[in-house]
Every structure is written in structure tokens, then in C-alpha cells.
Amino acid sequence: MRPDRNIGRTVALLGLLAISWLGLAGSVSSPYYLLLLALVPIWALLGVSWNVFSGYSGLISFGHAAFFGLGAYCVMIGLIRFQLTPWFGIPLAGVLGAVAGAAIGWPTFRLRGNYFALAMLAYPLMLAYLFGWLGYQELSVPLHREAALWFMQFADTRVYVLIAVVLLLVGLLVSLAIERSRFGLCLAAMKQNELAAEAAGIDTRMWKLRAMMLSGSIAAIAGGLYAVVVLVVTPGSVFGLVVSAQAMILVLFGGAGTLWGPLIGAAVLVPLGETLQAQLGSLLPGIQGVLYGCVVILVILAAPEGIYWKLLDRTRRSDDVRIALPVPLPPVARVAVATGPVLLDVAGLGKSFGGVAAVQDLSFSIRSQEILGIIGPNGAGKTTLFNMLCGVVVPTAGEIQFDGDNITGLPTNRVARVGIGRTFQVVRAFARMSVLENVVVGAFVHHPDDNDAWRAAADALEMVGLTPYARTLAGRLTNRELRLMELARALAGGPRLLLLDEPLAGLGANDAEELIAVLRRLPATGMTIAIIEHTMPAMLGLVDRFIVLDQGRLLAHGAPSEVMRSREVIEAYLGRNWEVVDAAA
Amino acid sequence: MSITRRNLTKLAAASTVVASSSARAQQPAEVVFGLISPLSGPWAKSGDLSRKGAEMAVADINKAGGIKALGGAKVRLAVGDCGDSPEKSKNAAQRLLADEPNLVGGAGAYVSSFTLAVTEVTERAGVPWFTLSYSDAITSRGFHYVYQTSPTADAQAKAALPTLLALAKAATGRDAKKLGIVMDNTASPVSFTKGLRAGGAEALGMQIVVDETFTPPLSDAGPVMQRVRAARPDVLLLLPTAVPDIKLTLEKMNEIGLGHGKLPAINNGGPMGSPDLLRVVGPDMLEGVMFITATWGLKGMEALTEEFRRRTGEPWITQDSLSNYAHMWILKAAVEAAGSTDREKVNAAIKVMDDPEIAKFFPGGRVKFDEQGHRVGASLVIAQWQNGVPVTVFPIDRAVAQPIWPGR
Numbered sequence: 001m002r003p004d005r006n007i008g009r010t011v012a013l014l015g016l017l018a019i020s021w022l023g024l025a026g027s028v029s030s031p032y033y034l035l036l037l038a039l040v041p042i043w044a045l046l047g048v049s050w051n052v053f054s055g056y057s058g059l060i061s062f063g064h065a066a067f068f069g070l071g072a073y074c075v076m077i078g079l080i081r082f083q084l085t086p087w088f089g090i091p092l093a094g095v096l097g098a099v100a101g102a103a104i105g106w107p108t109f110r111l112r113g114n115y116f117a118l119a120m121l122a123y124p125l126m127l128a129y130l131f132g133w134l135g136y137q138e139l140s141v142p143l144h145r146e147a148a149l150w151f152m153q154f155a156d157t158r159v160y161v162l163i164a165v166v167l168l169l170v171g172l173l174v175s176l177a178i179e180r181s182r183f184g185l186c187l188a189a190m191k192q193n194e195l196a197a198e199a200a201g202i203d204t205r206m207w208k209l210r211a212m213m214l215s216g217s218i219a220a221i222a223g224g225l226y227a228v229v230v231l232v233v234t235p236g237s238v239f240g241l242v243v244s245a246q247a248m249i250l251v252l253f254g255g256a257g258t259l260w261g262p263l264i265g266a267a268v269l270v271p272l273g274e275t276l277q278a279q280l281g282s283l284l285p286g287i288q289g290v291l292y293g294c295v296v297i298l299v300i301l302a303a304p305e306g307i308y309w310k311l312l313d314r315t316r317r318s319d320d321v322r323i324a325l326p327v328p329l330p331p332v333a334r335v336a337v338a339t340g341p342v343l344l345d346v347a348g349l350g351k352s353f354g355g356v357a358a359v360q361d362l363s364f365s366i367r368s369q370e371i372l373g374i375i376g377p378n379g380a381g382k383t384t385l386f387n388m389l390c391g392v393v394v395p396t397a398g399e400i401q402f403d404g405d406n407i408t409g410l411p412t413n414r415v416a417r418v419g420i421g422r423t424f425q426v427v428r429a430f431a432r433m434s435v436l437e438n439v440v441v442g443a444f445v446h447h448p449d450d451n452d453a454w455r456a457a458a459d460a461l462e463m464v465g466l467t468p469y470a471r472t473l474a475g476r477l478t479n480r481e482l483r484l485m486e487l488a489r490a491l492a493g494g495p496r497l498l499l500l501d502e503p504l505a506g507l508g509a510n511d512a513e514e515l516i517a518v519l520r521r522l523p524a525t526g527m528t529i530a531i532i533e534h535t536m537p538a539m540l541g542l543v544d545r546f547i548v549l550d551q552g553r554l555l556a557h558g559a560p561s562e563v564m565r566s567r568e569v570i571e572a573y574l575g576r577n578w579e580v581v582d583a584a585a
Numbered sequence: 586m587s588i589t590r591r592n593l594t595k596l597a598a599a600s601t602v603v604a605s606s607s608a609r610a611q612q613p614a615e616v617v618f619g620l621i622s623p624l625s626g627p628w629a630k631s632g633d634l635s636r637k638g639a640e641m642a643v644a645d646i647n648k649a650g651g652i653k654a655l656g657g658a659k660v661r662l663a664v665g666d667c668g669d670s671p672e673k674s675k676n677a678a679q680r681l682l683a684d685e686p687n688l689v690g691g692a693g694a695y696v697s698s699f700t701l702a703v704t705e706v707t708e709r710a711g712v713p714w715f716t717l718s719y720s721d722a723i724t725s726r727g728f729h730y731v732y733q734t735s736p737t738a739d740a741q742a743k744a745a746l747p748t749l750l751a752l753a754k755a756a757t758g759r760d761a762k763k764l765g766i767v768m769d770n771t772a773s774p775v776s777f778t779k780g781l782r783a784g785g786a787e788a789l790g791m792q793i794v795v796d797e798t799f800t801p802p803l804s805d806a807g808p809v810m811q812r813v814r815a816a817r818p819d820v821l822l823l824l825p826t827a828v829p830d831i832k833l834t835l836e837k838m839n840e841i842g843l844g845h846g847k848l849p850a851i852n853n854g855g856p857m858g859s860p861d862l863l864r865v866v867g868p869d870m871l872e873g874v875m876f877i878t879a880t881w882g883l884k885g886m887e888a889l890t891e892e893f894r895r896r897t898g899e900p901w902i903t904q905d906s907l908s909n910y911a912h913m914w915i916l917k918a919a920v921e922a923a924g925s926t927d928r929e930k931v932n933a934a935i936k937v938m939d940d941p942e943i944a945k946f947f948p949g950g951r952v953k954f955d956e957q958g959h960r961v962g963a964s965l966v967i968a969q970w971q972n973g974v975p976v977t978v979f980p981i982d983r984a985v986a987q988p989i990w991p992g993r
Contacts, residue, residue: 031706032679039672132771138698140705143726232671232702242670277625277668278680285624285633285666 007180010259014172017263018165025161034157038229040270041164043250045222047262048171050247053215055256056184057208058191063120064247066104066127067097067216069238071223073131076139076233079151086152090224097220098213105212109205112194121244128239141231152228160229167225171218175259178214182444182453185433187211188257189441193428199390201416201445201493219247253299255306257432264307269296309432340368343528344389344497349398351384358384359552362398366497369523372530373539373560376549377573382532383425385549386499389530390422391415402497416445421495425502427482431475435466435485438474442489453492460492464518480511487518491527498522500531504538512538540564548572615661616652616926618643618916619691619712620909621677621703626669630861631695631905635717636664637897638906639692642913652917654924660917667694667703674699678706688712689926690919692912695905697723704731713932715915717879717908724958730932732915732954734908734947735879736963741853742777745877746789748965749820749851752979756990765795765818767809767825767834774824777853781822794818803830806837813848814841823850823874828865831857835870846873846989851967853877855904858968858975863900868973873989875969875978878904880911880947882976883966883983901974911946918943918952948983 025037046068054061071093078084078092108119144151154160178184186207189197194204227233237243250265272295276288303310344366351359359381366372374382387393389400391412400408407415421442430438440457447453461467464484469477477485483503490498503519504512516538522529533539539546540560547557550572556563563569620639623632643662651657665681667674674694682688690713694703697720707714708728716723716731719738724731736744746764753761764786768774786793795816797809803825813821823838825831831852838844850873856862857876882890882902889910893902902910916931918940923930939953950962967979969988978988 030679030683032676032683035676035679039676138701138720138722140701140722140726143705143708143728226672230672230675230702231705232675232698234671234698237670237672237698240670274676277666277673277676285629286626288625 007176010176011173014169014176018169021165022162025158031157034161035229036271036274038157038160038164039274040266041161041168042222042226042229043246043270044262044266045164045168045171045225046219046243046247047250047254047266048168048175049215049218049222051251051256051258051262052175052178052218053211054248055251055258055261056178056187056191057211058187058257059208060117060248061120061215062117062244062248063104063123064215064219065124065239065241065243066120067100067219068223068226068243068247069124069127069131069235070100071097071220072227072233072238073136073139073223074220075224075227076141077136079141080139085150086224086228087150090221090228093220093224094217097216097218097223099216100220101213101216102209104216105209109208121241124239124241124244128235131235131239136233136235138232138234140233141228160225164225164229167221171221172259172263174214174218179259182450183207183210185437185441186444188430188433188437191257192430193424195392195412196424196428197441198392198412199416199422199424200442200489201413202441203411203413249296252306253296255308255310258306258308260308261306268307342366343368343370343403344530345401346389347399347401349385349388349395349400351381351388351393352396357552359388359395359549362549362552362554364547364554364557366528366530368496368528369526370528370545371519371523371543372528373543373546374530374532374549375534375536375539375546375563376555379551380549380572381552382549383501384552386422386501386530386532389415389499390420413445416493416495419494419496420499421490421493421497422499423486423490423501423503425505427479427486429474429477429482429485431473433474434471435474435477436461436470438485439488439492443492443494445493456494457488457492460488463491463521464488465514479506480514483507483511483515484518487515491522495527497528497530500529500533502532502534504533504535516542536564615659616655616920617661617663617685617688618913619663619665619681619685619688619693621665621667621674621681621691621693621699623668623695623699624664624666628669628696630859631856632666634859634899634903634905635693635695635909637893637899638902638909639664639913641893641896641906642910642917646913646917652920654921655926660913662913663688663691665693667696667699671698671702674702675706678703682706682710682712687926689928689931690714690916692716692909692916694718704728707731711928711932713916713919713928713935715912717904717912719879728958730928732935732958732960734911734915734960734963736965737959738773738776740959740963741877741879741965742780743785744965745777745853746781746785746791748877748967748979750789750791752967752988753820753849753990755979755981756988760790761819762791763794763816763818763820764791765813765816765821766793767795767797767813767821767823768799769801769803769825769827769830770798771801771826773826773854777824778822799830801825801827801830803833806830806833810834810837810841810843813838814843818848821848821850823852825852828862831862832866832870835866835874839870844870844873846969847991849873849875849990851875851877855879855881858903858970860900860903863973868970871970871973873970875967875988876975877965877967879963879965880904880907881966881968882907882985883945883948884977884985885945885983887985907946911943911952914943914946915940915952948977948980 028034050064074093074096075086075089078089104123111119144153186202190204198204223238250269251261253269254261254265273292276291280288342365347363349362376382388395391410394409402418436457439460440453443453443456447456461470464487466484546560546563548555548563548569555572556566556569622635623629639662643660647659651659663685665677667677692715694700697718700716700718700723704714708730711730713730716733717735719735721737721739724733750761766778795813825834855878890902919931919934922934939951943952948966949964950960953961955961966977968975969978971986976986978984978986
């Protein structure tokens with residue numbers, strides 16, 4: 001079921017490309033073109049590194065020069081100070097890059113979005129000054145006339161092309177393995193929505209750290225080889241802003257989040273930049289930079305997500321066949337299930353933001369296999385309550401017991417792992433992933449084995465009736481299908497308690513009915529549901545029990561019929577005047 | 586046979602078929618010299634000045650009859666842009682070698698790390714290469730084809746203070762005793778002053794009375810320059826490297842009445858004498874400020890300086906232009922001596938060269954290179970801003986103006 005049917009084809013294509021590149025190098029004798037043929041795969045490797053981290057996870061790094069430069073200096077200092085051959089120096093650079101990735105990532109992941117990107121900018125700047133201060137203003141590879149091979153100093157520069165291509169190939173295979181595995185899907189999920197990923201049970205910080213270490217290692221290897229090929233290293237040339245920007249531009253140009261992006265970017269932009277420099281540099285100094293910039297801007301305008309995705313969209317548009325409309329599940333009446341023992345017990349729960357109490361002294365419980373409706377006017381504290389239940393917000397008072405265990409204040413991904421799944425008010429689809437891939441992200445929590453996870457995902461799709469869409473890109477789904485898909489993602493994790501935040505928002509009556517039909521079947525499978533919803537008629541036919549919140553407090557609770565007649569509830573929702581109308585009716 | 590119009594016409598008619606091939610066989614069509622220079626990026630101005638110097642040399646060589654040993658073969662200059670990084674420099678060098686298989690030798694690439702990258706390529710290809718860069722690393726790699734015409738950074742740091750003291754003595758008849766240092770913490774001034782602090786100044790009978798180091802950019806030069814005024818040094822090493830900091834410190838010096846040479850202030854490096862600096866800082870602030878460099882417009886080359894101004898429109902000739910002008914003439918002399926464009930033979934000719942004529946483009950020493958490629962006896966020039974023009978004031982025998990120095 002897992003979509004790796006064409007992995008063999010991809011590897012074969014990569015091999016073919018590598019062989020033709022080497023063939024090209026074999027047929028060229030000019031050292032100038034051989035240098036270019038070696039520099040393209042080196043820059044592509046840096047692109048791959050950036051892609052492994054930023055392309056897949058969506059956390060933009062402006063600071064990959066930090067790893068690249070550390071790798072370059074590691075090889076250089078090893079050579080000059082310790083007579084260490086680059087054959088060992090480059091692998092050592094890889095280890096150093098991973099360590100640096102951990103050291104940089106651990107503190108920096110506290111920041112999000114733009115703040116993360118800006119903080120990353122600081123590391124290479126800092127390192128550039130550090131290496132300058134240490135007296136490494138400019139280092140050059142000592143010429144070894146004897147033992148040249150041992151020191152990677154080849155008279156025939158084709159060998160550099162070979163080494164660069166082999167390392168790039170390794171980088172690409174690592175990248176491919178990531179793309180097709182749990183690792184890549186988790187990163188992709190975080191890229192689209194970190195909170196949703198956490199809610200699906202992904203330990204985002206852990207995965208980010210792994211990605212950063214791997215990425216740092218690859219970048220440092222690229223830097224190490226760069227030092228060997230260019231022979232001169234200065235803080236500006238390896239820690240400079242241009243290096244970080246190069247990594248980013250190559251990937252964004254080619255297409256982020258895909259194996260092919262860095263390859264396309266490097267194969268087009270590096271020779272282009274060099275040709276412009278060669279042809280125009282001495283005629284109209286500076287014009288090469290202007291033209292290079294214009295090309296990048298034009299391509300980004302024409303293909304904002306990169307060339308690869310643009311081409312993919314072109315080819316896919318033609319064969320975009322909607323397989324078949326999913327068969328709407330027949331509406332069923334609520335299958336009567338006797339509710340079991342208390343599953344979730346909330347006691348004295350409270351949350352204040354500064355002086356504002358969003359939730360105060362809230363106590364209630366949910367029984368196993370029950371469907372509990374949570375209603376209340378806007379601002380009543382419903383979403384805050386959900387956020388506390390699933391660990392997004394830490395309560396300031398009270399305690400949450402889940403199946404007898406205290407889960408108060410657990411991080412979101414841990415809460416997901418004990419068996420609480422949730423959906424969001426606004427659908428968080430992973431648009432570039434297929435429906436099945438979207439769902440499998442949710443299945444990873446409870447299935448350490450990947451095959452089990454894919455199977456659970458398929459089952460979850462079956463349950464919501466989206467099986468025919470399994471391979472469609474989520475970006476092409478309608479709102480109703482997206483809601484169903486998000487429900488399937490939550491179900492795939494096999495949660496015992498499912499928290500649904502306005503699952504019917506934005507749906508028409510028919511669509512809503514279909515979703516409700518799905519929900520009605522769930523308690524029979526042993527699941528417990530808490531649902532926030534505004535669409536009253538739909539809720540009346542669905543839930544076993546309501547709790548009503550108003551201004552952060554529990555206003556009423558009980559069976560739907562009781563609650564709907566409660567004066568306080570009507571007042572809270574509609575204001576005092578309606579009381580009279582109601583009485584008259 | 587006298588050449589008449591009829592003869593010429595006949596000749597032309599008869600020889601159209603054979604002319605080109607036979608003519609080429611008799612004399613080499615051209616001799617190719619290379620120049621790699623940062624023509625784009627932050628060092629573009631210096632790169633451009635380098636190119637102007639080399640171009641003028643090639644024009645002068647050809648005007649004077651080309652390479653006589655090769656039947657008056659003309660010299661052609663092939664120029665490469667090394668941009669703003671060692672990577673681009675290495676690319677430029679490889680490209681130059683690929684495009685110009687007959688390249689005899691060349692010069693460049695201004696910034697020392699670019700020169701390191703370029704010479705890694707030229708050394709392996711056996712191309713004789715000249716540079717004005719100071720870095721010790723360039724000639725400490727055991728290379729056989731690299732020649733450095735400026736004193737190395739180490740040599741400069743050692744020679745600078747004695748040179749300055751010699752000027753002070755010559756100008757005032759007294760020894761300068763008290764030294765002040767104001768600098769930023771970038772690489773060049775740090776390495777330049779390291780030896781002075783570690784006993785170098787005392788060995789010359791000088792005492793460092795004020796020593797101020799700041800991290801650029803400087804927000805206010807007031808406190809620093811006030812401390813200088815309080816300490817009353819005889820000579821001030823004023824070594825900021827960024828133009829805004831140079832401007833701030835000079836403004837403050839003038840404001841507190843130490844400008845216009847009242848306190849002799851001296852910087853290090855050719856960029857301190859660039860026409861661009863004059864435009865940014867202004868002639869009044871620069872008046873009296875001195876700088877140390879490897880060569881500058883010297884006595885005896887007034888005609889060259891004038892010709893350079895006329896041809897390029899630059900206000901004066903700088904170290905960049907002058908050094909590369911000389912480099913091309915050295916290459917020319919080597920080809921003449923070798924009687925060949927074979928790189929090995931040309932390189933061998935450079936190794937035994939000792940040319941007193943070309944040596945005049947430098948303040949001291951000879952155009953003779955030692956084992957490592959250093960120019961023997963390379964020494965320093967001190968130039969001083971006077972009325973908006975930096976003029977050579979030391980060594981005395983090559984000076985074009987008297988120094989402005991208090992107590993004269």
C-alpha cells in the first residue's frame with residue numbers, strides 16, 4: 001500500500017544522471033570545465049543538505065553556511081595542523097557537522113517561524129568572526145608533491161568530479177530514504193502545521209533535531225570537499241551570507257521539499273552564474289550579478305514553488321482524473337452503545353492569560369464510548385479547554401485524569417500517544433501530500449512498524465469513505481473531503497478519545513449529514529468522542545450529553561433535551577429577551 | 586625595392602592567398618600576458634586601477650616596438666574578473682588558462698586570498714605569476730612560479746616603524762619617542778601592531794603612550810581621540826580599516842586641533858590613498874595624513890604619472906596601477922631575455938633577472954627575486970595627503986614633496 005512503487009525507477013534515474021555527468025567529465029579535458037563539473041555537484045550537495053532540513057520541515061534556515069564553513073575549516077585545519085588527509089578529514093567534517101547541528105538546533109528550536117530563520121543567520125556570522133579571531137583569515141591547502149593521492153591532490157582533476165558526484169549520490173539517496181519514510185512524512189507534516197503534527201503524536205522537536213543533525217552533516221561534507229577543490233578557505237568564502245543564500249536559492253529555484261529541487265537548481269544556476277561572470281565580468285563589471293538576480297526573480301515569479309513543482313503540475317494537470325465519487329455512506333441512526341466507565345476526568349481545571357480567566361474551576365467527566373457535545377457562545381472557553389486536554393496549553397489550576405493517569409501538562413505529542421486525538425477548527429491539510437500520506441502521519445503514533453501504519457491509514461480512509469481518493473493530492477479535495485480526511489488522520493492513530501473542534505464548520509447541510517453519519521458509527525468501535533460544534537440541529541441528533549460553557553465556567557450539563565430547555569443556556573446564547581419567546585412557545 | 590603604390594597593389598593581389606600563413610610563420614603573432622583582478626564586487630575599484638596600469642604598460646611596450654627578441658611581436662593583455670571570492674578567483678584562473686593556451690605569464694589578483702587561489706592554479710600549470718598582495722602565505726608555500734613585488738606583511742610590520750622614525754628624524758632632526766596606536770580589531774591592523782606591542786616599539790627606543798582598539802563601527806570617536814590628545818604622542822598609528830571609521834577619527838582629530846599634520850598620523854596600505862577616499866572624506870580632513878605602502882608615484886616617474894592621468898582620467902597613479910604596470914614590464918623583460926614564449930624558459934629568465942630599469946618603479950631594492958619569490962630589498966614608501974593629493978614624502982631621494990611635520 002505504501003507509495004514507494006517507483007523508488008527503483010528514481011534510483012535508476014539518479015544512477016543514469018550520475019553516469020552521464022561522469023561521462024561528460026571524461027570527455028572534457030579543459031581543467032576549467034572540469035572545475036565547473038566538480039563545483040556543480042558540491043553546491044548541489046549543499047542544496048540537498050538545506051533541503052533535508054528546510055525543504056522538508058519548512059523551517060527556513062538562513063545559516064547553513066555555519067555547517068559548510070565548519071566542514072571546510074575542519075578539513076583545512078586538519079591538513080595544515082595535523083597532516084590529516086581529507087580522506088579522513090571529510091568524514092570527520094561530517095561528524096562535526098552533526099554535532100554542530102545538535103548544538104545549534106537544541107537552543108534555536110525554541111524559536112519559531114521568522115525568529116528561527118533570523119537566529120540561524122547569526123551562527124555563520126559568529127563563526128566567521130571566531131575563525132578570524134583565531135587567526136585563520138586565509139588558509140590554503142599545502143602543496144604535496146609527493147603522496148599526492150593520499151592528500152587528495154590529483155593531477156587529473158576528473159577525480160574531483162568523481163568524488164563530488166559520489167558524495168552527491170550518497171546525499172541524494174539519504175534524501176530519498178527520508179522522503180519515502182516516516183522521517184520525511186513527519187517533517188512534511190510539521191512543515192504544514194506544527195501543532196497538527198504534535199496533535200498527531202509527532203515529537204516535533206526530536207524530529208527537527210534529527211533533521212538538523214543530518215543536514216549539518218551533509219553540509220559539512222560539502223564544505224570539506226569544497227575546501228579540497230578550491231584550495232583556499234577564508235571566513236568570508238565559507239561562512240559568508242552568499243553561501244547560506246546559495247543553498248537556499250538553489251533549492252527554492254529547483255523546488256523545495258523534493259529530491260530533484262537542489263539538482264535542478266545547481267545544474268542551472270551554478271553554470272549560469274559562472275558563464276555570466278566569465279562572459280560579462282570583464283566587459284561590464286557587476287552586470288553578471290544583475291542578470292543572475294533577474295533570472296532568479298523571473299523564475300520565482302513564474303514558478304513560485306520552484307521549477308520541479310511547476311513541471312509536475314503541468315504534467316499532472318492532463319492526467320488529473322478524479323477516480324470516482326466516493327459512495328456516500330448510508331445515514332444511520334446512532335448505534336446504541338452502553339457507555340462504559342469514566343475515561344476522562346477533569347477536576348477544578350482553570351486557565352488564566354494574565355488577568356483574564358479563560359476557563360475557571362471546570363469539572364466534568366467523559367465516559368467511555370460516549371459522544372459528548374461541548375457548546376457555549378463565542379469566547380466561552382471551549383477551544384481553550386480542548387487545548388488544555390491535548391497539552392497545547394498548560395492549565396494554571398486543576399487536574400486532568402485520562403484512564404486513571406494524570407496527564408496534566410504533558411506535551412502534545414505525549415498526550416497523543418496516550419490515546420487522545422484531535423482535529424482543528426480550520427482544516428490543516430498537507431496539500432502536497434496524497435490523501436493516504438496525510439492520513440498515515442496520524443497513524444505513526446501507534447504503529448512503530450511502517451507497514452502497520454500504512455494499513456491503519458488505509459483502514460481509516462475506509463472508515464470515512466475516502467478510499468477512492470487515497471492517491472489524490474490533498475490540495476485538490478473539496479472542503480467536505482478535507483474534513484473527512486482530517487477525521488481519518490485522527491482515527492488512524494487509533495485514539496481512545498477523539499476531540500473534534502467544530503468538524504462541521506463551513507459545510508452545507510448535506511455534507512454535514514454525511515460527516516455525522518461517520519461519527520455515529522464510531523462509538524461502536526470503542527471510541528469516545530468530545531465535540532465542539534455550533535450547528536445545533538446536527539448536534540441534537542448526535543450527542544449523548546452536552547456540557548455548556550459560558551465565560552469559562554460550566555453553565556449546565558445533561559442530556560440534549562434537558563440542556564436545550566435550560567433557561568441559563570438560552571440566556572447565555574441568545575440573551576434575556578428570548579426567554580419570553582421561549583416561554584410563549 | 587622601393588615601395589610604390591603600384592608595387593603595393595601588385596603585392597597585395599599576388600599574395601592574398603599565401604600572405605597570412607607565411608607572415609605568421611615568420612614572426613609570432615602576439616605574446617599573451619594575463620591579468621586577473623576583482624573587476625566586480627567590493628574590490629572593483631582597486632581591480633579597475635590594476636587593469637588600467639597593466640593596460641597602459643602593454644600599450645607602452647607595443648608602442649616601443651613590442652618584444653624585440655621575437656621580431657617585434659606585439660603583447661596582448663587577457664583580463665579575467667575574479668569577482669569577490671576565492672572560488673570565483675580559481676574559476677577565473679582556470680578559464681584564463683583554458684582560453685589562452687599561449688599565456689606566457691600574468692599578474693593578480695589584488696586580495697591576498699584571491700591571489701592564493703589564482704596561484705594554486707597558475708603554479709600547477711607552470712605559469713609565472715606576479716602579485717602585489719602582502720600575505721606571507723603567498724610565498725611560503727614552496728611555489729616555483731610566484732613572485733611577490735611588495736614586501737610581505739611580516740616584513741612590512743617590521744619595516745614600518747623604522748621607516749617612519751627615519752622620516753621623523755629626517756623631517757625634524759630629532760628622534761620620535763612617544764607612539765600612539767588607534768585601531769580597529771580587524772585582521773590587518775591586529776597583525777600589523779602585534780610585533781610593536783611585543784617589544785618591537787621598545788627595541789626602537791619608543792614608548793607606547795596610548796593604545797586604543799575598538800570594534801567597528803565606531804559610533805563616536807570623541808573619547809578615543811581625547812585620550813590621544815591627553816597622552817601627546819609624537820606619532821600616531823591611526824589604523825581603522827573601514828571608511829566611515831577613518832572619517833570619524835579624522836574629523837575628531839581636526840576638531841580637537843590635531844589635524845593638518847600637527848599630530849603626525851599614519852595609516853597602513855594603499856587604499857588609504859585612493860581617489861574614492863578623497864571623495865568620501867574630503868581634502869580638508871585628509872590633509873597631512875600619511876600612509877605606508879609598497880610603491881607610489883616616485884621622483885623620476887613624473888612623466889609616467891602625467892601620462893597615466895591623461896590616458897585614464899584618474900587623478901593620480903596608485904600602488905595598484907603602478908605595481909601592475911611594473912609587472913608587465915618585468916614579464917616583457919623576461920620574454921626578451923628568454924627569447925621565447927615558453928613558460929619554463931621565461932620562468933628561468935625571471936629567476937636570474939636583475940633589472941635596474943624596472944626597479945625604478947619601486948622605492949627600493951632590485952627587480953631580482955630570491956628562492957621563495959620575494960623581491961630582494963623590497964621596501965616601503967610613505968605618502969602624505971597634501972592639498973587633496975597623496976604625494977610621496979619618503980624615501981627622501983625618491984620623494985616628490987617635503988613632509989608636513991611639526992617642528993620642522
